[in-house]
Amino acid sequence: MNNKHTGLINNENENENKSFLRTLIENNVTRRLIPKGLSWFGCMGGLSLVAFLIQVSTGIFLMFHFVPNERGALDSIHNVTHNVPYGWLLQRLHAIGPNIMVGMVISHMLRILFKGIYKHPRELHWVSGACLLILTLLIYYTGSMLSVGNVKAHSGIHLTYIYAIHVAGIPLIMGLFMGMHFFMVRTTGICEQL
Ligand code: HEM
CATH class of the missing domain: 1.20.5 (Single alpha-helices involved in coiled-coils or other helix-helix interfaces)
Incomplete structure (x- = not known):
């Protein structure tokens, strides 16, 4: 019963x-419904989010294989690209994606700038967005320090710090700022129909 x-x-x-x-x-x-006359520029905010999510998911996959110390780093990258099924694809996506994401975030910002959408009542949208741009550039920079070409240049403890900042510190702060950014956009609504 x-x-x-x-x-x-x-x-x-x-x-x-x-x-x-x-x-x-x-x-x-x-x-x-998808509005008529939707431009690629109007989609750049949403596409930046998609690019970020792709980076997070491919990054989690790489975390299972990457060894963040002087001896193991280079070998672990070679191992992922040559021995792990589809490892080469996910590693390439994670390496190329940031270039596209930076382009998208900058296009999104330029659209806001030229259309004057940063004005009242969207000043804080702009400020949180500017913080997101800085964080995007920082995660790009720390990621490039861990790439095949640069990883050898860093000593053990330095490499471990960069790794921790790249995989945990910056993504968590970005998640927080994105939450605030989307909450603000939701509160005011978007300026013009996309
Ligand atoms: C990782 C970075 C970013 C993501 C994922 C993101 C995402 C979004 C999304 C999805 C929207 C709503 C749709 C749209 O208007 O496109 C939006 C709106 C907005 N974003 Fe961003 N954004 C980012 C960076 C920035 C930057 C760098 C700025 C400026 C410095 C900015 C300023 C704004 C403003 C002012 C709005 C309101 C637009 C409106 O009301 O029409 N964002 N953002």
């Missing part, structure tokens, strides 16, 4: 969750 009762409650909860999730997805994704 108890089990049956518990089962019923679970089913009810499951249905509630399903409809909440379905509504959330429908309202924000599947039932959203």
Whole structure:
């Protein structure tokens, strides 16, 4: 009886969750119409987010293989690219992605700048965005220090610090700033229909 009762409650909860999730997805994704005249420039904020998420997921994969010390770093990169299935692809994506992401973030910023969207009431959107640009450049720089060409130039403890900042410090702060950035955009709404 108890089990049956518990089962019923679970089913009810499951249905509630399903409809909440379905509504959330429908309202924000599947039932959203793409506006006419949508330009590539107008998409750069959203595409910067997609690029960031690709970096995080390929980066998590690389973390399982990278050895952040003087002796192991170079060998571990060679191991990922030559011995791990699809390792070469994910390593390449993680290495090329930042160049594209930096381009996207700068295009997003230039659109905001030239259209004057940084003005009241969006000053803080701009400030949080500027912090995101600095963080994007910092994560790019620390990542390039860990690349095949540069990793040998750093001594053990230095390399470990750079690695910790690159994989944990900066991404966490970026997540926080992105949360604030999106919350602000959600609060004011976007300036013009994309
Ligand atoms: C990792 C970096 C960034 C991400 C992922 C990001 C993402 C987004 C997204 C998704 C939007 C809403 C859609 C849009 O208007 O494009 C947005 C809006 C905005 N962003 Fe960014 N952004 C980033 C960096 C920046 C930078 C560098 C600036 C300027 C310094 C900036 C300033 C703004 C402003 C002012 C808005 C409001 C636009 C409006 O109301 O129409 N963002 N951002």
